[in-house]
Amino acid sequence: ATSEGEILGYLYSKGIKPDGVLKLSKDVVKMVCEEYDVEVIDADPIRVEEMAKKKEILDDDDLDKLELRPPVLTIMGHVDHGKTSLLDYIRRSKVAASEAGGITQGIGAYRVQVPFDGKPQTCVFLDTPGHEAFGAMRARGARVTDIAIIVVAADDGIQPQTTEAIAHAKAAGVPIIVAINKIDKDGANPDRVMQDLSSIGLMPEEWGGDIPMVKISALKGENVDDLLETVMLVSELQELKANPNRNAKGTVIEAGLDKSRGPVATFIVQNGTLKRGDIVVCGEAFGKVRALFDDKGKRVDEAGPSIPVQVIGLNNVPLAGDEFEVVGSLDIAREQAESRADYMRNERIMEKAGDGMITLSSLA
Numbered sequence: 001a002t003s004e005g006e007i008l009g010y011l012y013s014k015g016i017k018p019d020g021v022l023k024l025s026k027d028v029v030k031m032v033c034e035e036y037d038v039e040v041i042d043a044d045p046i047r048v049e050e051m052a053k054k055k056e057i058l059d060d061d062d063l064d065k066l067e068l069r070p071p072v073l074t075i076m077g078h079v080d081h082g083k084t085s086l087l088d089y090i091r092r093s094k095v096a097a098s099e100a101g102g103i104t105q106g107i108g109a110y111r112v113q114v115p116f117d118g119k120p121q122t123c124v125f126l127d128t129p130g131h132e133a134f135g136a137m138r139a140r141g142a143r144v145t146d147i148a149i150i151v152v153a154a155d156d157g158i159q160p161q162t163t164e165a166i167a168h169a170k171a172a173g174v175p176i177i178v179a180i181n182k183i184d185k186d187g188a189n190p191d192r193v194m195q196d197l198s199s200i201g202l203m204p205e206e207w208g209g210d211i212p213m214v215k216i217s218a219l220k221g222e223n224v225d226d227l228l229e230t231v232m233l234v235s236e237l238q239e240l241k242a243n244p245n246r247n248a249k250g251t252v253i254e255a256g257l258d259k260s261r262g263p264v265a266t267f268i269v270q271n272g273t274l275k276r277g278d279i280v281v282c283g284e285a286f287g288k289v290r291a292l293f294d295d296k297g298k299r300v301d302e303a304g305p306s307i308p309v310q311v312i313g314l315n316n317v318p319l320a321g322d323e324f325e326v327v328g329s330l331d332i333a334r335e336q337a338e339s340r341a342d343y344m345r346n347e348r349i350m351e352k353a354g355d356g357m358i359t360l361s362s363l364a
């Protein structure tokens with residue numbers, strides 16, 4: 001292995017002075033790779049950004065303690081193409097209604113058991129279909145989704161929000177599965193949809209490409225099992241992993257104020273295990289986790305990687321897309337939340353002061 005210092009030395013010897021963040025042009029990277037006899041992989045800059053993001057969630061010392069975790073999915077697509085129907089069908093048919101009185105209230109995400117590889121396996125659906133939520137979270141730097149399901153109605157084809165959803169998924173480096181929906185309808189033309197998708201760069205696996213496409217009827221539940229199996233296949237290829245044996249880190253996917261319970265937030269744990277009694281910082285909010293509820297409204301003591309959990313005990317309502325992290329003490333939590341609040345306040349002032357003048361009202 002070549003050390004960082006050695007490469008830096010080599011760069012200096014070539015008269016290249018890398019800056020702190022080591023941004024190198026493609027040509028320089030190629031030159032270095034040739035010098036050290038390393039294969040050049042032409043990395044897509046967005047992919048690199050996402051990989052960096054992933055690494056932020058996983059620390060170096062996690063890397064030898066990783067275990068497989070369930071995939072987290074988002075359903076996107078044009079309005080009326082059947083996102084809600086698909087979510088509803090999956091929830092109705094796959095979430096064990098016998099448990100603790102079934103689904104009491106939505107927490108913004110739910111777990112589904114899918115038989116795969118001879119045993120039931122979990123996947124997690126984010127309950128907020130629509131690219132708005134996805135886009136807003138992404139704009140805040142959050143990356144929660146592992147796989148995007150793009151729903152396209154077979155009688156309506158590619159529409160503006162279909163293209164937008166595809167762009168979001170691509171920008172986030174998230175693998176896409178297409179659900180061609182409403183195949184039960186007169187006038188449904190799934191082949192036409194596949195043709196149109198391939199013309200915008202999504203080539204169906206069926207035709208030798210790399211995008212799985214499943215023809216379904218969300219209304220009748222037709223082929224939804226195939227879709228879920230495809231999800232598990234894609235997930236298996238992704239080798240999604242986390243270290244369950246450490247303090248939790250993750251992202252807020254939903255938050256609000258409950259009349260009796262105070263601030264309530266749904267977290268997706270992305271690394272580690274969140275436990276009752278943990279102290280968390282979460283954007284500008286912080287607190288001690290007083291209670292945890294799972295997606296069925298059942299009290300739980302902990303939640304591991306990929307698991308959505310509702311959290312009570314925060315001092316304030318965080319924002320969807322805020323990251324949370326378990327810290328050692330309430331003092332540390334308060335300090336971090338306050339410095340985050342200061343930072344955000346400054347950002348807002350800078351934004352408002354764009355025209356040069358800071359007035360009292362811009363500080364409000």
Ligand code: GDP
Nearest residue numbers: 079080081082083084085181182185217218219
């Ligand atoms: P969303 O806007 O993407 O969430 O779409 P919805 O799930 O609300 O569906 C829009 C309309 O299409 C509703 O009237 C659904 O009943 C209907 N719909 C959804 N999926 C299917 C399907 O597979 N077949 C048929 N015939 N209608 C569907």
Ligand code: MG
Nearest residue numbers: 083084085129
């Ligand atoms: Mg809907």
